[in-house]
Amino acid sequence: MLNQIVVVGRLVKDPIVNETQDGKKLANITLAVQRSFRNLEGNYEVDFIDCVLWKGIAESTAAYCTKGSMIGIKGRLMTSLYKNEEGNTRKNVEVVAEKVSFLGYPSRNNLDDNNNINND
Numbered sequence: 001m002l003n004q005i006v007v008v009g010r011l012v013k014d015p016i017v018n019e020t021q022d023g024k025k026l027a028n029i030t031l032a033v034q035r036s037f038r039n040l041e042g043n044y045e046v047d048f049i050d051c052v053l054w055k056g057i058a059e060s061t062a063a064y065c066t067k068g069s070m071i072g073i074k075g076r077l078m079t080s081l082y083k084n085e086e087g088n089t090r091k092n093v094e095v096v097a098e099k100v101s102f103l104g105y106p107s108r109n110n111l112d113d114n115n116n117i118n119n120d
Contacts, residue, residue, distance in 0.1 A: 005095055007049055008072040008103065009033035015053070015062040027058035031073070050094040051075070057100050070104035073097045 009031035017027050031049045039045055051073055053061055065071060075097040084090050 027053045072101040074099040
């Protein structure tokens, strides 16, 4: 059996490293990944993919990447079940990163003083 995924996209916000109760570092990020085809209106749609980065991968990504940075992630899919506020069981799917590649940074021309991307 094989559980492997590769995604390339842009960070939707700056990565923040947190620490679990047992001291492990992690960062939860979301990648905006543009689809390779246009919809009926002629626009490219975007998928927002949740990813979990652990230990050194989390720290390196937070140190070198910001909102808008393009990164590639090789990892595996992980599913988990949880109960929402109404008591209904829901499934959560996220990518657990095994390797992260830094592919590009937002253009300085498109950043404001707070390193936010301008969509002008």
